[in-house]
Amino acid sequence: MLPVPTRLELNGIEKSFGATQALRGVSLSLGLGEAHALIGENGAGKSTLLKILSGIHEPDAGSMMLDGAEYQPVDPIAAQRAGVAMIHQELNLAPHLTVAENITLGEEPSRWGWVDRSRQRQLATEALRHLGAESIPLDAVSGELPIAQQQLVEIARALRSKPRVLILDEPTSSLTRADTEHLFAVLDRLRKEGVSLLYVSHFLEESRRVCSRFTVLRDGASVATGALSDIANPELIRIMVGREVQDLYPRSPRSLGENVFRVAALQGVEKPRAVTFSLRRGEVLGLFGLVGAGRSETLRAAFGLDAIRSGTVHLGDLDISSNSPRQRWAEGVGFLSENRKEDGLLLARSIAENLFITRPGDLVRWGFWHPPSEHREAQAWMKPLDIRAHSPSQPVHELSGGNQQKVAFGRLMYHDSLVLLLDEPTRGIDVGSKVHIYRQIDAAASQGKAVVMASSYLPELLGVCDTIGVFHRGQLVALRPTNQWTEASLLAAAVEGGDPVSPAHPPER
Numbered sequence: 001m002l003p004v005p006t007r008l009e010l011n012g013i014e015k016s017f018g019a020t021q022a023l024r025g026v027s028l029s030l031g032l033g034e035a036h037a038l039i040g041e042n043g044a045g046k047s048t049l050l051k052i053l054s055g056i057h058e059p060d061a062g063s064m065m066l067d068g069a070e071y072q073p074v075d076p077i078a079a080q081r082a083g084v085a086m087i088h089q090e091l092n093l094a095p096h097l098t099v100a101e102n103i104t105l106g107e108e109p110s111r112w113g114w115v116d117r118s119r120q121r122q123l124a125t126e127a128l129r130h131l132g133a134e135s136i137p138l139d140a141v142s143g144e145l146p147i148a149q150q151q152l153v154e155i156a157r158a159l160r161s162k163p164r165v166l167i168l169d170e171p172t173s174s175l176t177r178a179d180t181e182h183l184f185a186v187l188d189r190l191r192k193e194g195v196s197l198l199y200v201s202h203f204l205e206e207s208r209r210v211c212s213r214f215t216v217l218r219d220g221a222s223v224a225t226g227a228l229s230d231i232a233n234p235e236l237i238r239i240m241v242g243r244e245v246q247d248l249y250p251r252s253p254r255s256l257g258e259n260v261f262r263v264a265a266l267q268g269v270e271k272p273r274a275v276t277f278s279l280r281r282g283e284v285l286g287l288f289g290l291v292g293a294g295r296s297e298t299l300r301a302a303f304g305l306d307a308i309r310s311g312t313v314h315l316g317d318l319d320i321s322s323n324s325p326r327q328r329w330a331e332g333v334g335f336l337s338e339n340r341k342e343d344g345l346l347l348a349r350s351i352a353e354n355l356f357i358t359r360p361g362d363l364v365r366w367g368f369w370h371p372p373s374e375h376r377e378a379q380a381w382m383k384p385l386d387i388r389a390h391s392p393s394q395p396v397h398e399l400s401g402g403n404q405q406k407v408a409f410g411r412l413m414y415h416d417s418l419v420l421l422l423d424e425p426t427r428g429i430d431v432g433s434k435v436h437i438y439r440q441i442d443a444a445a446s447q448g449k450a451v452v453m454a455s456s457y458l459p460e461l462l463g464v465c466d467t468i469g470v471f472h473r474g475q476l477v478a479l480r481p482t483n484q485w486t487e488a489s490l491l492a493a494a495v496e497g498g499d500p501v502s503p504a505h506p507p508e509r
Contacts, residue, residue: 095143
């Protein structure tokens with residue numbers, strides 16, 4: 001086999017922010033038409049490297065070559081013009097503009113000094129058709145679309161510039177399985193057309209589906225590279241985290257106790273639709289379903305964030321159906337949002353403030369907040385939570401996604417909630433951070449807490465949960481012990497549906 005020509009070459013890339021060295025001599029080679037996986041924990045330097053490649057940051061040292069020529073983008077527009085486009089994990093659309101306007105943003109076709117709307121629509125249609133997403137209406141306001149469709153619009157915009165290098169940062173995190181397969185088919189076509197892909201995903205099986213080679217970053221340095229076919233996942237995880245991971249899904253002995261939380265015939269404005277389930281002490285209940293099936297809406301309604309049209313929510317013998325989220329916290333029900341940036345965290349506030357905001361009483365002295373106590377308490381919590389930061393005073397927006405998620409999860413642990421409602425608790429975080437959160441869930445269940453965990457990731461549901469329920473079109477249509485499920489049967493129930501679980505016909509558990 002002839003060697004593949006090099007498309008992008010990085011040598012000795014370094015970058016520091018003050019006293020923090022984010023990148024320490026990173027090197028990477030990307031071939032023509034190659035899909036290359038960039039793998040590493042949150043905080044390993046991946047985001048910084050991607051920002052350098054896309055023109056957001058300039059490196060302090062090192063060199064970059066693109067098709068044999070020096071590559072030094074001064075901003076994202078320069079990077080795009082050079083042929084390097086990036087699809088961000090966090091959506092980067094103009095939410096008030098239409099789909100067509102977003103897809104052509106910065107490259108609007110003009111005629112006699114005015115935007116050529118007809119040509120704009122034509123270009124947008126072609127871009128969406130290339131993705132197999134032509135059903136998305138061109139005149140829809142982007143910010144009003146479902147998250148999955150917004151992600152497809154962003155991908156379509158990136159492809160509009162016909163890039164030589166396409167960087168994808170967790171591109172499937174908000175996509176349905178069908179949309180993900182559409183994307184993979186597009187990426188396969190792009191590779192055959194000579195486009196080189198740098199692919200970042202925390203799903204190793206996804207990286208194997210898309211990529212042939214990999215580079216691992218750890219602590220800001222490139223520590224391994226090679227063919228994915230030559231390395232097994234346990235070894236890849238060991239290299240990534242710098243230690244052996246004995247058990248990806250830790251599970252301590254636990255016994256299930258009495259029912260402590262129950263929703264009965266819970267009906268939201270649109271979803272959920274008459275959902276019923278109960279939760280026992282020491283139990284981890286998983287909720288699965290396709291995007292839009294009603295899992296998140298059920299958790300939000302159960303926590304009081306969304307309106308309840310009918311049905312009840314009970315904590316033990318206490319009816320808390322009409323109580324506010326603040327009251328839910330006080331009663332011992334904690335909630336983790338699937339969208340940590342919009343609903344889960346105060347990004348401009350410190351780690352300490354985010355950890356303690358729901359239970360500040362322990363840190364108040366004579367009616368006033370006591371910063372020294374806050375600082376000491378936060379330091380004590382950051383170590384077991386494995387939150388990697390300069391200090392408890394660091395703003396949360398400066399942390400990596402995995403560390404942000406640990407802060408959000410740590411708030412529940414500090415609050416000492418009896419019932420934990422977790423919506424996509426490991427979305428967008430690395431394997432090492434996932435294992436840490438799995439351990440926290442396992443420890444909570446072992447202590448007699450009750451956990452509900454909505455997730456789109458089947459392996460973690462099967463590995464972590466005692467019981468799994470499946471949603472279909474707003475209804476809970478199946479609820480069985482985990483050992484009675486397989487990935488195939490879970491998907492079949494999510495797609496095909498069935499008779500809803502009801503108070504009159506409770507499942508055998």
